[in-house]
Amino acid sequence: MITSPSIIESRSNASTIRSDPDTESKVRSSIRAINETIQSNANEPSLAFYRIQEHVRRTLPTMVQKRMELENLHERMNGLIFDVEYSVDAVKSLGTSDEHFNNIATYLEKSVYISKQMNLLKQQLIQQQFLEKQGEP
Template sequence: MISSSSLMESRLNSSPNRFDPDIEAKVRSSLRSINETIQSNANEPSLAFYRIQEHVRRSLPTMIQKRIELENLHDRMNGLIFDIEYSVDAVKSLVTCDEHLNNIATNLEKSIYISKQINLIKQQQIQQQILEKKHGS
């Protein structure tokens, strides 16, 4: 394989007319720059795809792990949101239960009063039985 620089030198050396060395240096420099640019442009897509592949290979496992974590958090958040909505509904329903709770409290107070009355009546009966035994004996 013949490189472009050796081809350029052979053409410059084989030409019958000798150019000015300054111009020859400028031509060689220009040709070298053009050659480097062409090689760079020819390799640019391959290099770009290589860099993309390298980036994906490095970052993909982390991205997959983060996606799994995000899905788990999303599921957990949906569960918590459901719990909160259920709790809010329960608290809202307590407002409508006010009348029922008042009835329960009133019935408890009545039950306590009746229980005390029953205990008082039982004590009176016991005392009356004791007195009857004392007087009857």
Template structure:
């Protein structure tokens, strides 16, 4: 029986020493295993983190550009407040221009009425002669027409007075 008990004890001792050896191996290699796991994690996570950082930097640059644009727009809007005086001047000039245009139209309509009463104009409206285009002749004709018209208007004014 002592032989059996020695063999049982032998088996138990072997199992215990194997477990102790296994545990010692695990404990001895655990820091290197931890470093391996850390290295593996860093290798897998580093590239996406670098890409994300580049994206964040690009977004930051874009955001700064947009902030500058907004500041510029706000400045432009604030400067429009000081443009009130210019707009008032423009409005006044437009009013004056419209008034002057109306006066010119009125003067033209008065001239047309007096021109339509001209004997020469009424007479020339009935004459249809196709004359060749001669620059010297057209100046002479225009001058003669103006003289005849002025004489006719003087004659009508003197008879009306």
């Protein structure tokens, strides 16, 4: 057994400290705070995962709906892009069909000229018939 005066003093001081109610309440309060801190730190990862799970449960249906809308819009956009590209190709091909349009314009001019000639001939025929009817008494 060690009988050093400092150890005896510390034991006697410890017994006096323990008997002091103010110090005892402070020690218990400190121990309680340390226990709560340790418990909180031990549960922190579980709490974090729980919060993440809550967040996923709340936001996942909305995110899935938005993704489906985005996919539908993507399909529509692809269709519209195809239509625009097809239209651009059609307009570009119009540039190479000048000869066809010139032929159409020429034939239209000829038909208008022939139509006028036919109308003129009809009018002359009608006038001629009218004059013949007037000369027949």
